Amino acid sequence: MSSYIDQLNDAQKQAVLATEGPMMVIAGAGSGKTRVLTYRIAHLMEKGVDSFQILSLTFTNKAAREMKERIASIVGESEAKNLWMGTFHSVFARILRIEGDKLGYPSNFTIYDSEDSLKVISSLIKENNLDKDIYKPKSVQGRISSYKNNLITPKAYQNRPDLQENDATARMPMIGQLYTAYTERCFRAGAMDFDDLLLKTNELLHRFPDVLAKYQERFKYILVDEYQDTNHSQYLIVKALASRFENVCVVGDDAQSIYAFRGANIRNILNFQKDYPDAKIFKLEQNYRSTQNIVEAANSIIAKNRDQLEKNVWTSNDKGEQIVVHKAVSDSDEGNWVASNIFESHQNNHEPWSSFCILYRTNSQSRAFEDAFRKRNIPYRIYGGLSFYQRKEIKDLMAYFRLAINNSDEEAFRRVINYPARGIGQTTMDRLINVANSQEKSIWDIAENIYLYPTGINKPTQQRILDFVERIKSYGVLAQKHDAFDVAAHIAKTSGLIKAMSEDKTPEGVTRTENIQELLNGIKDFSEEQKQIEDGDATLAYYLQDIALLTDADKDNPEDMNKVNLMTIHLAKGLEFPYVYIVGMEENLFPSMMSMNTRSDLEEERRLFYVALTRAEKRAYLTYAHVRYRWGKLIDCEPSRFIEEIDERFLDIRVPEFGGFYSPPDEVKAAFDSPQSRTVSRGNDSFGGKPRFMKKQQEQKPIVPPKKHQKLKTVSEMNDSGEASNVPDDLEKGTRVIHDRFGLGTVKEITGSGADRKAIIFFDNAGEKRLLLKFAKLQKARKS
Numbered sequence: 026m027s028s029y030i031d032q033l034n035d036a037q038k039q040a041v042l043a044t045e046g047p048m049m050v051i052a053g054a055g056s057g058k059t060r061v062l063t064y065r066i067a068h069l070m071e072k073g074v075d076s077f078q079i080l081s082l083t084f085t086n087k088a089a090r091e092m093k094e095r096i097a098s099i100v101g102e103s104e105a106k107n108l109w110m111g112t113f114h115s116v117f118a119r120i121l122r123i124e125g126d127k128l129g130y131p132s133n134f135t136i137y138d139s140e141d142s143l144k145v146i147s148s149l150i151k152e153n154n155l156d157k158d159i160y161k162p163k164s165v166q167g168r169i170s171s172y173k174n175n176l177i178t179p180k181a182y183q184n185r186p187d188l189q190e191n192d193a194t195a196r197m198p199m200i201g202q203l204y205t206a207y208t209e210r211c212f213r214a215g216a217m218d219f220d221d222l223l224l225k226t227n228e229l230l231h232r233f234p235d236v237l238a239k240y241q242e243r244f245k246y247i248l249v250d251e252y253q254d255t256n257h258s259q260y261l262i263v264k265a266l267a268s269r270f271e272n273v274c275v276v277g278d279d280a281q282s283i284y285a286f287r288g289a290n291i292r293n294i295l296n297f298q299k300d301y302p303d304a305k306i307f308k309l310e311q312n313y314r315s316t317q318n319i320v321e322a323a324n325s326i327i328a329k330n331r332d333q334l335e336k337n338v339w340t341s342n343d344k345g346e347q348i349v350v351h352k353a354v355s356d357s358d359e360g361n362w363v364a365s366n367i368f369e370s371h372q373n374n375h376e377p378w379s380s381f382c383i384l385y386r387t388n389s390q391s392r393a394f395e396d397a398f399r400k401r402n403i404p405y406r407i408y409g410g411l412s413f414y415q416r417k418e419i420k421d422l423m424a425y426f427r428l429a430i431n432n433s434d435e436e437a438f439r440r441v442i443n444y445p446a447r448g449i450g451q452t453t454m455d456r457l458i459n460v461a462n463s464q465e466k467s468i469w470d471i472a473e474n475i476y477l478y479p480t481g482i483n484k485p486t487q488q489r490i491l492d493f494v495e496r497i498k499s500y501g502v503l504a505q506k507h508d509a510f511d512v513a514a515h516i517a518k519t520s521g522l523i524k525a526m527s528e529d530k531t532p533e534g535v536t537r538t539e540n541i542q543e544l545l546n547g548i549k550d551f552s553e554e555q556k557q558i559e560d561g562d563a564t565l566a567y568y569l570q571d572i573a574l575l576t577d578a579d580k581d582n583p584e585d586m587n588k589v590n591l592m593t594i595h596l597a598k599g600l601e602f603p604y605v606y607i608v609g610m611e612e613n614l615f616p617s618m619m620s621m622n623t624r625s626d627l628e629e630e631r632r633l634f635y636v637a638l639t640r641a642e643k644r645a646y647l648t649y650a651h652v653r654y655r656w657g658k659l660i661d662c663e664p665s666r667f668i669e670e671i672d673e674r675f676l677d678i679r680v681p682e683f684g685g686f687y688s689p690p691d692e693v694k695a696a697f698d699s700p701q702s703r704t705v706s707r708g709n710d711s712f713g714g715k716p717r718f719m720k721k722q723q724e725q726k727p728i729v730p731p732k733k734h735q736k737l738k739t740v741s742e743m744n745d746s747g748e749a750s751n752v753p754d755d756l757e758k759g760t761r762v763i764h765d766r767f768g769l770g771t772v773k774e775i776t777g778s779g780a781d782r783k784a785i786i787f788f789d790n791a792g793e794k795r796l797l798l799k800f801a802k803l804q805k806a807r808k809s
């Protein structure tokens with residue numbers, strides 16, 4: 026037997042070797058589920074299964090790529106290339122390109138991303154004169170998405186009084202009409218949104234038995250990773266495709282189900298056993314990823330959930346260090362502490378930057394860390410958030426590409442018809458849209474035959490529209506004959522986009538031009554790469570498809586490799602890092618405010634914490650802040666209940682006692698950041714005008730982990746004692762002080778007197794600062 030099989034434990038081996046029939050692996054984090062899938066595919070190929078007949082569905086395309094590389098290293102590159110591997114969306118988009126005409130879609134249909142789809146919805150809300158404060162585009166989008174993922178078409182919705190009533194109760198009785206209009210609008214534009222890629226695949230397999238038979242025959246072996254996070258639509262696709270051979274292998278972990286809010290259905294695991302009563306079920310219990318401390322701490326967390334399948338996860342790895350719990354003064358102090366900590370680890374242990382990962386609950390938390398990293402020149406990369414492909418200039422150029430490939434693409438049309446400006450204004454656009462709606466045609470159809478329709482648009486403007494149409498058509502012709510790069514470069518130049526941008530000499534303008542250049546570089550790479558592949562496709566059309574389905578975790582580029590990683594916990598699924606910092610461990614943030622009302626929401630939040638903690642290989646850190654800016658206000662924070670839920674023997678609690686303190690409002694902060702500041706009267710803070718006083722620092726013993734079941738002290742408890750006090754006058758060289766933004770520091774020098782009294786302070790995590798004492802709400806730190 027091949028040597029790679031020896032890199033598996035017995036349970037894993039069995040799961041890899043049992044190639045025939047349905048099987049499921051439900052096992053804890055880091056127990057090798059993904060490894061089993063990978064090796065199983067290699068094994069199938071070694072047994073002689075044709076690589077074209079294996080379909081493997083992963084959570085990100087990046088995961089698919091990594092699996093492919095691993096498989097290639099076992100069975101050879103040329104065979105591994107033919108595997109059908111990727112996310113549900115990318116695999117079924119590929120199939121819809123081939124079969125979509127049966128459903129009335131062009132093979133070059135556009136994939137609308139979430140922003141495109143939101144624009145269509147906003148425009149429909151406006152066209153129907155609905156109140157956008159009630160019909161919030163995002164909520165409407167969410168509802169439509171959830172209907173689609175449950176296979177409720179606009180027509181099916183008509184027969185669902187329960188859903189209609191729900192929407193009416195939410196004061197949105199027009200949802201049904203919006204859904205219908207949205208569907209028609211996308212269809213006319215030859216566009217599918219992300220949910221359509223699944224919905225339409227289901228429709229295809231359901232309505233065309235010959236198509237179903239063809240793909241059942243093709244995919245003799247089907248494998249699904251992260252099965253716990255599949256939604257109903259995905260479940261049905263797998264079920265339909267697998268029903269002929271029943272060689273279907275799914276792996277997952279119910280304790281890591283974190284997408285219920287987006288329609289993932291944990292019942293898919295139970296359904297699997299119902300659908301295939303003979304399915305083999307494998308358990309993997311040994312964790313290879315993390316230290317004992319981390320594994321056991323994670324177990325102690327997840328044990329608090331009522332609804333879960335029983336698992337016994339253990340590891341023979343080293344015991345490892347305890348999980349550090351750090352309390353920061355404020356959100357910016359939290360950023361500074363983490364950055365310093367990483368910097369030290371990097372220096373002292375020669376750890377590459379990429380060994381570190383910061384996990385947060387919401388994207389907006391990244392800012393404090395970005396600031397702290399920039400100050401220290403620590404390279405970092407953020408997953409998610411505004412990605413390269415979401416930048417305006419990139420979307421503008423891509424819209425030209427999209428329109429050239431699919432003339433009906435309405436969102437693309439709207440984006441570029443008058444950019445760069447060519448004298449076709451909003452009124453003209455509104456007229457085009459009106460006529461398109463009344464004729465039930467795409468805007469393009471109207472524009473192309475503008476003389477035939479009573480649009481009320483004047484002759485010169487009509488001519489300008491026709492010129493635009495001709496130009497786009499000529500791009501389309503080029504795209505048939507030349508490779509993606511040649512066409513893209515031609516479009517960038519002749520559309521006037523580069524010219525318009527290069528006229529803008531501001532730094533932002535320069536960056537935008539550079540971004541366009543960068544995009545063209547990427548297309549060049551793509552074209553060259555495709556030309557080297559045997560059955561490669563270097564067309565612009567294929568490039569667009571490739572790009573449209575990148576998920577956030579996919580947008581890697583090689584120079585991003587050695588950087589500290591920042592991402593939301595949701596994006597971290599399946600990944601692993603030696604050092605993990607889970608930040609913002611505070612009530613109302615994590616668990617989030619929205620999640621505290623029902624047990625099931627709170628349990629999902631706890632699973633999210635379990636996912637976060639189990640990403641760590643060597644060390645985990647939990648941090649929280651004493652005060653934090655949220656929604657533009659400074660608020661007091663309480664440590665997250667999840668910290669208390671971890672058995673304390675796994676924790677190394679470092680909670681400095683800074684006591685309560687006066688938290689200055691923004692304008693005061695601005696003042697003490699620049700010494701030539703305005704005078705701001707004391708005590709008028711942003712808390713309803715009531716002064717908040719510094720509380721006397723509590724006399725506490727040196728920091729020790731709390732006794733068993735002793736609770737971490739909350740901020741309100743800390744504030745409940747002590748009297749008001751002022752900036753201490755006995756500051757001198759060497760005094761340890763605490764500042765709400767910069768954290769702990771040591772006074773280096775005091776100068777001036779009275780209102781001009783200043784201090785130079787070296788902060789442990791924030792470096793040297795000069796502060797005007799009148800404004801810098803300093804406190805003396807407890808001696809330790």
Ligand SMILES: Nc1ncnc2c1ncn2[C@@H]1O[C@H](COP(=O)(O)OP(=O)(O)OP(=O)(O)O)[C@@H](O)[C@H]1O
Nearest residue numbers: 032033034053054055056057058059060313314599
């Ligand atoms: N038998 C083994 N021997 C050595 N290392 C292993 C073994 N099985 C898995 N690993 C390693 O353990 C780590 C975790 O494995 P893997 O990512 O497959 O786990 P998983 O169950 O998919 O985790 P998650 O639930 O987080 O997705 C990986 O680095 C993997 O290479």
Ligand SMILES: [Mg+2]
Nearest residue numbers: 058059060599
């Ligand atoms: Mg995995």
